[in-house]
Amino acid sequence: MGRYVVRRLLQMVPVFIGTTFLIFVMVYAVGDPVNAMFGDRAPDPATAAQLRAEFNLDKPLWQQYGLYMGKIFSGDFGNAFNGQPVTELMATAFPLTIRLALVAVVIEIVIGLVLGVLTGLRRGRPIDSGVLMLTLVVISVPTFVTGTVFQYLLGVRWGLIAPAVSPAAPLGQLLLPGLVLALVSLAYVTRLTRTSIAENSRADYVRTAVAKGLPRRRVTVRHLLRNSLIPVVTFLGTDVGTLMAGALVTERIFNIHGVGFQLWQGIVRQNSPTVVGFVTVLVIVFLLANLLVDLLYAVLDPRIRYV
Amino acid sequence: MRGATRVTMTRRALAAVGVLALTATACGGGSSSGGAGGGAPDGVIRAFWTDPQHPVEPANTNEVQGGKVLDMIMRGLKKYDPSTGEAKNAVAESITTDDQRTFRIKLEKGWKFSDGTPVTAKSFVDAWNYGALVTNKQVNSYFFQYIDGYDDVHPEKGKPEAKKMSGLKVTGDRAFTVKLNQKFSMWPQTLGYSAYAPLPKSFFTDHEGWLKKPVGNGPYKVDSYTRGQSMKLSRNTHYNGADKPRNKGVELRVYTDQNTGYTDLQAGNLDVVDELPAGQLKNAKRDLNGRYINQPAGITQTLSFPMYDKRWKGEKGALVRRGLSRAINRKEVTEEIYHGTREPATDLTSPVLGAGGGYEPGLCGSACEYDPKAAKKLIKQGGGLPGGKITLTSNVDTGSHRQWMEAVCNSINRTLDKNNACTVNPVPTFSEFRSDISGKKMKGMFRTGWQMDYPLIQNFIQPLYYTDASSNDSGFSDPKVDKLIDQANAAGDQKSAIGLFQQAEKRILETFPAIPLWYQNGNAGYSERVGNVKLNPFSVPVFTDIKVK
Numbered sequence: 001m002g003r004y005v006v007r008r009l010l011q012m013v014p015v016f017i018g019t020t021f022l023i024f025v026m027v028y029a030v031g032d033p034v035n036a037m038f039g040d041r042a043p044d045p046a047t048a049a050q051l052r053a054e055f056n057l058d059k060p061l062w063q064q065y066g067l068y069m070g071k072i073f074s075g076d077f078g079n080a081f082n083g084q085p086v087t088e089l090m091a092t093a094f095p096l097t098i099r100l101a102l103v104a105v106v107i108e109i110v111i112g113l114v115l116g117v118l119t120g121l122r123r124g125r126p127i128d129s130g131v132l133m134l135t136l137v138v139i140s141v142p143t144f145v146t147g148t149v150f151q152y153l154l155g156v157r158w159g160l161i162a163p164a165v166s167p168a169a170p171l172g173q174l175l176l177p178g179l180v181l182a183l184v185s186l187a188y189v190t191r192l193t194r195t196s197i198a199e200n201s202r203a204d205y206v207r208t209a210v211a212k213g214l215p216r217r218r219v220t221v222r223h224l225l226r227n228s229l230i231p232v233v234t235f236l237g238t239d240v241g242t243l244m245a246g247a248l249v250t251e252r253i254f255n256i257h258g259v260g261f262q263l264w265q266g267i268v269r270q271n272s273p274t275v276v277g278f279v280t281v282l283v284i285v286f287l288l289a290n291l292l293v294d295l296l297y298a299v300l301d302p303r304i305r306y307v
Numbered sequence: 308m309r310g311a312t313r314v315t316m317t318r319r320a321l322a323a324v325g326v327l328a329l330t331a332t333a334c335g336g337g338s339s340s341g342g343a344g345g346g347a348p349d350g351v352i353r354a355f356w357t358d359p360q361h362p363v364e365p366a367n368t369n370e371v372q373g374g375k376v377l378d379m380i381m382r383g384l385k386k387y388d389p390s391t392g393e394a395k396n397a398v399a400e401s402i403t404t405d406d407q408r409t410f411r412i413k414l415e416k417g418w419k420f421s422d423g424t425p426v427t428a429k430s431f432v433d434a435w436n437y438g439a440l441v442t443n444k445q446v447n448s449y450f451f452q453y454i455d456g457y458d459d460v461h462p463e464k465g466k467p468e469a470k471k472m473s474g475l476k477v478t479g480d481r482a483f484t485v486k487l488n489q490k491f492s493m494w495p496q497t498l499g500y501s502a503y504a505p506l507p508k509s510f511f512t513d514h515e516g517w518l519k520k521p522v523g524n525g526p527y528k529v530d531s532y533t534r535g536q537s538m539k540l541s542r543n544t545h546y547n548g549a550d551k552p553r554n555k556g557v558e559l560r561v562y563t564d565q566n567t568g569y570t571d572l573q574a575g576n577l578d579v580v581d582e583l584p585a586g587q588l589k590n591a592k593r594d595l596n597g598r599y600i601n602q603p604a605g606i607t608q609t610l611s612f613p614m615y616d617k618r619w620k621g622e623k624g625a626l627v628r629r630g631l632s633r634a635i636n637r638k639e640v641t642e643e644i645y646h647g648t649r650e651p652a653t654d655l656t657s658p659v660l661g662a663g664g665g666y667e668p669g670l671c672g673s674a675c676e677y678d679p680k681a682a683k684k685l686i687k688q689g690g691g692l693p694g695g696k697i698t699l700t701s702n703v704d705t706g707s708h709r710q711w712m713e714a715v716c717n718s719i720n721r722t723l724d725k726n727n728a729c730t731v732n733p734v735p736t737f738s739e740f741r742s743d744i745s746g747k748k749m750k751g752m753f754r755t756g757w758q759m760d761y762p763l764i765q766n767f768i769q770p771l772y773y774t775d776a777s778s779n780d781s782g783f784s785d786p787k788v789d790k791l792i793d794q795a796n797a798a799g800d801q802k803s804a805i806g807l808f809q810q811a812e813k814r815i816l817e818t819f820p821a822i823p824l825w826y827q828n829g830n831a832g833y834s835e836r837v838g839n840v841k842l843n844p845f846s847v848p849v850f851t852d853i854k855v856k
Contacts, residue, residue, distance in 0.1 A: 032738055032742055033738060034738075035737070035738040035741040035742055035745075036736070036737050036738040036741070037360065037361070037446055038369065038446055039369045039370060039758060041757070041758075041770075041777070041778045042741070042744070042745055042777055042778050042780065043446075043741070043745075044446075044448055044449045044777065045463055046441045046448075046461055046462060046463055046464070047441060047444055047445065047446060047448050047449075047461075049464070050441055050442060050444045051444050054444065081360065081361070082358065082359060082360060082361055082362055082534075083361070083362040083518065084534055084535070088534075089535070092535065092536075148566070148570075151570060152570065155570060155574050156570060156573045156574045159574065162571075162574070162576055163567070163570045163571050163574045163576065164562070164567050164568075164570070164571045164576065167533070167536040167537060167561075251563060252563045252564040252566075252567065253564065253566070253567060254567065255562055255563050255564070255567045255571075256563065257535055257536065257561070257563060261563045265358070268704070269360060270736065270738055
């Protein structure tokens with residue numbers, strides 16, 4: 001297993017270099033960010049030239065990439081155009097987004113698995129069709145609709161919560177955004193678990209376990225559920241990455257200054273150091289989450305071994 | 308045995324996840340008070356804010372969000388009256404000149420920065436020299452371009468030859484002289500813009516520290532500033548101006564989205580929002596029970612033509628341009644797309660100037676009136692559209708540009724009874740659009756927006772239409788216009804200067820290098836908790852006047 005992990009980590013190096021280079025090229029290909037810094041007017045050429053020199057924009061692309069990567073390895077992600085170090089932005093944005101993503105994942109796991117097991121065991125019954133219908137509705141309504149509707153109803157109409165999350169973002173305020181963020185994935189988790197459970201409930205080992213006289217609860221949780229979790233874990237693993245990067249819509253609706261928002265603002269303002277820096281970290285998050293998922297397979301299914 | 312190890316592994320994994328979750332949530336625990344959602348201390352205004360694009364410093368702030376802060380914490384020689392736009396003395400006691408070129412400035416007694424240090428002539432001269440020096444990379448450097456010696460500290464290329472502008476001379480503790488590189492009679496009236504604000508010693512000795520907590524001589528002082536989150540301001544006890552705050556302070560809160568700010572305003576968690584989401588403009592007046600402001604801002608939108616392209620030169624080109632102008636139904640666009648937050652333009656200036664400042668509605672005459680029949684005739688007289696069709700180019704990343712462009716093109720197509728006479732050419736980002744314009748790559752009409760630097764007619768004419776001026780994107784050049792502008796700048800009194808600028812404006816409209824489209828308004832909404840909210844000519848809320856109920 002140790003050797004497997006080392007091999008996987010080594011494989012990450014070319015992937016990391018390749019993705020960061022692509023991102024770098026794409027962000028810089030969009031155009032000259034200095035132009036956008038002067039408002040609705042022609043930039044003053046002398047000041048623009050100075051700014052370009054500061055951000056190395058006057059050098060050829062490959063050289064810019066080299067300089068950038070060199071700095072990254074010494075922990076310097078450069079400065080955003082408003083003078084704030086990108087590392088400082090990360091230090092405030094990542095904890096927020098991680099907290100939001102955790103709230104969402106916990107909601108997904110708890111509600112998704114429970115609904116999945118319930119419907120999987122009661123195939124064809126009213127509860128099954130009811131939940132299936134519900135998941136269909138949730139999947140087809142976009143996040144910005146659920147988000148703004150919940151926000152308006154709970155925040156403005158009924159005044160139960162504050163519509164915007166405060167900068168400190170305590171857990172209580174993150175519950176609604178977390179739920180909104182989790183909804184779509186939650187529906188997928190439910191459906192994946194249901195199919196998996198429904199399939200496995202006819203498997204031989206389940207029959208054996210029942211024949212052994214094990215209590216029903218133990219059969220379901222220890223034998224049936226555990227063996228049905230592999231597709232769900234795969235989904236959740238990639239979803240963690242998506243939740244970190246893709247919380248953009250939810251973060252903007254609920255005023256959460258997290259990763260998605262910083263990325264969005266970086267793109268809108270063509271703030272290349274912010275965009276490349278955040279995406280670089282996200283690439284690492286994705287790679288590690290995938291490795292973790294692969295390792296979890298071995299925990300769930302004894303037949304899978306890594307040498 | 309195997310089973311046992313498996314169980315412990317699972318347990319360990321779960322425990323690890325649990326610890327992670329706890330630490331992550333612990334970061335947020337404890338500090339649940341403050342910020343959005345909570346109430347504000349008595350008498351403090353909670354206002355919408357977004358992260359300023361540049362660090363907040365006078366010569367480096369060219370957008371409203373940073374300008375909002377500077378307006379509160381800085382006071383220059385002059386200040387623009389929030390309702391009339393007239394430049395009135397603030398720190399200046401007097402500004403005098405004999406030749407419209409050398410100005411003697413005397414400062415009023417008693418002005419201090421919020422850290423207690425006095426405002427002296429040096430505070431101004433040092434700040435201006437800092438702003439102009441090219442190596443300081445200040446985006447507002449060009450504001451100092453009329454001061455003698457600007458070219459030495461801010462050359463087009465290469466290193467600056469001097470660090471200080473030769474035109475600035477301190478003549479006393481509270482007196483200095485400014486020599487300009489050309490005659491500019493209205494120059495004193497430009498001094499109300501925040502780029503000309505004085506700076507305390509700490510700005511130069513501890514620049515990093517100053518940016519973290521700016522210090523100025525304005526009605527408010529910064530109590531705390533957390534970048535990307537909020538800024539808290541309270542009254543500056545050292546403030547010497549007449550417009551002392553009528554409230555206890557302001558809390559600026561950074562929002563991720565205009566819609567979120569608007570929702571918070573509706574929920575009563577926010578008091579002043581000066582950026583209303585475009586989608587809500589239609590309902591804002593009703594939603595907010597009339598607590599909605601829609602007033603002129605110093606922004607105009609025009610459609611410019613590439614006058615460097617030979618197809619657009621000469622008498623015939625002018626006829627076609629005038630024809631196109633008459634083919635645009637401005638009223639419909641401003642009402643249907645902008646819900647009255649734009650006004651059809653009838654001259655090249657802006658209503659914020661007021662009649663006294665040189666705004667003259669109807670100066671454009673019939674050329675700016677919608678009349679399809681006359682339009683068709685004019686275009687025909689001019690030999691039709693060059694090549695039979697025309698494109699309309701703009702960036703489409705902001706400001707509902709795509710919608711109005713389509714409306715304008717439809718209007719032109721309907722007039723000419725031709726489906727593809729006018730086509731929209733959307734450019735994804737502003738930066739790309741800007742590169743195309745400065746590269747003189749335009750073939751057809753393109754959007755040119757102008758946000759004034761100071762409420763003066765000069766600012767709507769000279770930078771845009773003087774030969775080779777900094778924002779003369781169409782490449783328009785007319786010696787007669789240049790001469791009229793020079794005369795206006797040399798004029799002894801303001802009234803004749805304005806008259807000459809209007810003559811230049813009329814002359815420009817004869818060639819018609821740009822189609823005036825509409826004047827943009829500033830919009831804001833406010834809560835029931837506050838009153839007496841208005842916007843200044845730069846569309847920034849006048850915070851000092853707001854009263855908290």
